[in-house]
Amino acid sequence: MDSIISDSYAVHFNEGAFKALNAHLSEKKYSTVFILVDENTHELCLPSFMAEINGEHNFEIIEIESGETNKNIDTCIGVWEALSELGADRKSVMINLGGGVLTDMGGFIASTFKRGIDFINVPTTLLSMVDASVGGKTGIDLGNLKNQIGVINQPVMVLIIPDFLDTLEERQVQSGFAEMLKHGLIQDPLYWDTLKTVNGLKEMKDHILTSIEIKNNVVLQDPTEQHIRKILNYGHTLGHAIESYLLNHGTKEMLLHGEAIAIGMILEAFLSHKLLGLELSSMHDIKTTFLERYTKIEFANEDIDNLLKLMKYDKKNSHGKVNFVLLKKIGEPVADIEIPVELFKQAFAYYKE
Structure with missing residues (x-):
């Protein structure tokens, strides 16, 4: 598949996705590469994802609980605190590896931490691939009200790996x-x-x-x-x-x-x-x-x-x-x-x- 050029970034597919990611990480030389996962993508997607990354980088993995019920400010606070404790600075990047809940929230967390750090979305569900992958909408729920808090901010890139769909129910x-x-x-x-x-x-x-x-x-x-x-x-x-x-x-x-x-x-x-x-x-x-x-x-x-x-x-x-x-x-x-x-x-x- 060819890459799709969106507003200020590109959506890359399959082997082209990892090629683009490796080139970007090599060029930017981020101080730390944070990867945000939930318990499902940590087990089912992270190992194969990491296996495709070349070069020496300082990685930190942050895990949150999956599900819409956790798409809230409390989860954000936990991740912001983890970023601070792990020494994140404005030259860090956050890779959001998960479904729409995780990429929406991860994008919001990255967009607001130290007034904004780079983030890369790697959607792992069909919904997040065809919906959350484009548009730059980030955000969280306010109580039971969906997506009330957030900003429109574009990722550095989006990587579509259809094989991740094989892990889904x-x-x-x-x-x-x-x-x-x-x-x-x-x-x-x-x-x-x-x-x-x-x-x-x-x-x-x-x-x-x-x-x-x-x-x-x-x-x-x-x-x-x-x-x-x-x-x-x-x-x-x-x-x-x-x-x-x-x-x-x-x-x-x-x-x-x-x-x-x-x-x-x-x-x-x-x-x-x-x-x-x-x-x-x-x-x-x-x-x-x-x-x-x-x-x-x-x-x-x-x-x-x-x-x-x-x-x-x-x-x-x-x-x-x-x-x-x-x-x-x-x-x-x-x-x-x-x-x-x-x-x-x-x-x-x-x-x-």
């Missing part, structure tokens, strides 16, 4: 695939139709490059999300509310990001039909495609009421209004759509049918 793979399907829905009807026929991780790997290119093309036009970049949030307004609600419910099972976003895309397809005239056949196509891959979740009326309250904290809102990205048709999104309250419960009723 099937559920994690499907979570990432939801974002790939979203790329088709917002930009490319033919890509959407192609992905609907994809079966298994081997076939998914063949389309990683296309998904990254789609997101990168959008981000390059709008790095700080003032206009067109908003379309990447299709399915995320309701999806993030669902993810946040279940994350802290206590008795209900948590959903992975892509699982929650899949529900959000079904709900927002219904809203698209009602408000923008998305064809009935397209609405049903979206619902059928996602329900074939993702388990349907039961929402009581009380759950729905609580979800709607959570939406007011969505970071895409402005002037007290909840703003949605909807589809006029597949491949033609429209941003900043305000939804009449009565349509939300109708959308959930459609999901339940």
